[in-house]
Amino acid sequence: MPGGIDPHTHLAVEALNTESVDDFFSGQAAALAGGTTMHIDFVIPVNGSLIAGLKAYEKKAKKSCMDYGFHMVITKFDDIVSRDMEIMVKEKGINSFKFFLAYKGVLMVNDELLLEGLKRCKSLGALAMVHAENGDAVFEGQKRMIQLGITGPEGHALSRPPLLEGEATARAIRLAGFVNTPLYVVHVMSIDAMEEIAKARKSGQRVVGEPVVSGLALDDSGLWDSDFTTASKYVMSPPIRASGHGKALQDALSNGVLQLVGTDHCVFNSTQKASGIDDFRKIPNGVNGIEERMHLVWDLMVESGQISVTDYVRVTSTECARIFNIYPRKGAIIAGSDADIIILNPNSTFEINARSHHSRTDTNVYEGRRGKGKVEVTIAGGRVVWENNELKVVPGSGKYIEMAPFSYLFSGIDRADASYLSSLNAPVKRFKSTT
Numbered sequence: 145m146p147g148g149i150d151p152h153t154h155l156a157v158e159a160l161n162t163e164s165v166d167d168f169f170s171g172q173a174a175a176l177a178g179g180t181t182m183h184i185d186f187v188i189p190v191n192g193s194l195i196a197g198l199k200a201y202e203k204k205a206k207k208s209c210m211d212y213g214f215h216m217v218i219t220k221f222d223d224i225v226s227r228d229m230e231i232m233v234k235e236k237g238i239n240s241f242k243f244f245l246a247y248k249g250v251l252m253v254n255d256e257l258l259l260e261g262l263k264r265c266k267s268l269g270a271l272a273m274v275h276a277e278n279g280d281a282v283f284e285g286q287k288r289m290i291q292l293g294i295t296g297p298e299g300h301a302l303s304r305p306p307l308l309e310g311e312a313t314a315r316a317i318r319l320a321g322f323v324n325t326p327l328y329v330v331h332v333m334s335i336d337a338m339e340e341i342a343k344a345r346k347s348g349q350r351v352v353g354e355p356v357v358s359g360l361a362l363d364d365s366g367l368w369d370s371d372f373t374t375a376s377k378y379v380m381s382p383p384i385r386a387s388g389h390g391k392a393l394q395d396a397l398s399n400g401v402l403q404l405v406g407t408d409h410c411v412f413n414s415t416q417k418a419s420g421i422d423d424f425r426k427i428p429n430g431v432n433g434i435e436e437r438m439h440l441v442w443d444l445m446v447e448s449g450q451i452s453v454t455d456y457v458r459v460t461s462t463e464c465a466r467i468f469n470i471y472p473r474k475g476a477i478i479a480g481s482d483a484d485i486i487i488l489n490p491n492s493t494f495e496i497n498a499r500s501h502h503s504r505t506d507t508n509v510y511e512g513r514r515g516k517g518k519v520e521v522t523i524a525g526g527r528v529v530w531e532n533n534e535l536k537v538v539p540g541s542g543k544y545i546e547m548a549p550f551s552y553l554f555s556g557i558d559r560a561d562a563s564y565l566s567s568l569n570a571p572v573k574r575f576k577s578t579t
Contacts, residue, residue: 145457146475147181147484147524148438149464151354152330152406155185156204160428162416165504169207171409171434173537174502176210176529178435179519181484182474182545183409184213184464186242188251192220194228198236208542210524211482213468215240215273219251221260233268237546239469240328241265245312246277246304246381259319266325266557269549271352271467273328276312276337277304277382286425297367297375299424301383309382310336317344317351324560326350326553328467331408333359333382335392342401350553352467353402355393357433357440358509360405363387366509376417377507379427380408397459398450404463405441407433411505431509435501438486439494443515447490469551483526492518502535 155171157164166174168185175183185205190196194216205212216238218225232238243258244251253261258274265272285303289295294302313329317340320327332338332353341353364384369375378384396402410430420427433440441460445451451459465475472481493516498508522530525543529536 145453145486145488146461146477147486147522148179148460149474150175150180150183150407150409150434150437151404151464151468152356152408153183153185153434154408154410154430157186157188157410160419160426162412162419162428164410164428164430165413165416166409166411166434167207168205168212168542169209169539170502170504172208172210172212172542173535174435176522176524176537177502177535179438179486179488179522180434181486181522181524182211182213183434184215184468186215186217188217189219192225194225194232198232205542205544207539209537209539210529210542211484211545212542213470213545213547214238215242217242217244217251218261219244219253221257226264229264229270230268233270233549237544237548239269239547239549239551240271240273242273242275242330244275244279245316246275246279246282248279248283252279255315255319258316259323262320262323262325266323269554271326271328271551271553272320273330274312274316275331276309276316276329278308278312281308281311290423295423296372297379297424297427300379300427301364301367304381304383306334306336306385306389309334310340313337313340317341317349320351321349324557324564326352328352328354330354331356331359331382331406332393332402334385334389338393338396338401342396345401352404352553353396354404354406355397355402356406356408357437358384358408358431360390360393360397360444361440362509363390372418372421373414373507376420376427377414377509378431379417379424379429380410380431381429394444394450398445398455404459404467405437407437409434411503413504413506432501432503432505435503436496436510438488438519439496439515439517440510440513442488442490442517447516467551467553468547469549470545470547474545483523485523486519487521488517489520490517492516492520494518
């Protein structure tokens with residue numbers, strides 16, 4: 145089948161005065177061992193500058209051993225950012241921009257900036273993406289937990305409950321509807337957020353929902369573990385939710401409410417996580433998944449009978465390629481496509497643990513998990529890079545994949561705008577009274 149495409153990763157990203165331990169070589173090597181042959185990472189601007197941010201990430205990606213693309217994060221908006229967004233789309237092969245509604249004082253944007261960003265995305269044919277949590281309320285929730293003396297990893301989940309994810313998802317969807325531009329909601333972790341996406345899609349709005357493997361496969365019980373190292377490894381945002389949310393997200397994936405599976409792979413080792421041992425707000429956020437995604441989605445969704453093999457290819461590869469406008473170069477096995485191919489043995493079993501995984505982190509949130517369906521061969525760009533449990537990868541062999549604007553999500557947007565204008569019955573022509 146086609147190699148997997150992970151739409152959501154953070155390799156070599158800086159957070160809380162440290163950097164995630166998987167770089168563009170180790171993270172990609174882990175991905176290839178797990179049957180993923182391309183990923184799309186998020187460029188963080190440098191002091192708000194998109195150009196400087198891209199240069200920094202181009203340098204980080206020099207050691208790549210598999211194909212990759214970039215999304216761009218927007219943290220402020222002015223004439224320079226607006227101009228640079230156009231440069232990213234027209235010259236640099238970036239067709240998506242991400243807005244954080246959380247992380248107050250660091251990455252968070254307000255509604256005014258989000259609206260400006262949505263309008264600019266629409267004019268450029270670029271896809272707007274949102275991290276949907278109410279950052280002001282999360283900040284309040286964090287203060288509340290600290291006041292209650294809840295300083296451990298469980299405080300992380302308690303400070304940002306599902307209703308704050310639901311609120312921000314609903315707000316972003318409505319503002320995107322107001323502008324009439326497609327919206328992509330990253331890491332959908334709760335029933336609350338999923339139901340807002342379902343409602344919008346039912347009404348015909350162009351909204352894409354991306355669950356991540358941790359949200360599908362895990363519940364939040366690990367955050368209450370008495371061992372800090374164990375509990376802290378589960379800290380990510382939005383948090384892994386209570387039992388019940390994961391199954392609801394699986395159902396939404398199987399019935400088409402959610403469209404594709406990412407990972408939000410962003411790993412910090414136990415020493416880095418320990419910087420928040422007395423204050424959960426100082427624990428670097430992130431979990432692993434770039435190597436485990438293809439195996440876990442097969443076991444959770446195909447082996448259980450929830451989706452077909454064809455649907456599996458769609459949610460792990462093809463739909464991502466279509467959304468980011470690189471199909472059929474990626475996400476397909478046809479003449480002219482890149483030769484990114486995996487061979488998965490449905491009768492073979494896998495076991496996940498930190499001792500044998502290829503990530504540089506010393507923990508694994510899926511530790512001890514076993515299942516059926518193992519990637520036995522990975523072919524990237526026509527080269528066998530994973531076979532007989534052995535990696536054959538070379539730093540610098542990965543290619544940057546440019547992604548063009550105006551994907552299929554934009555078809556019909558102009559007609560909808562024209563229909564809206566013709567429905568206004570305005571302006572009304574009035575006669576001024578002459579007295």
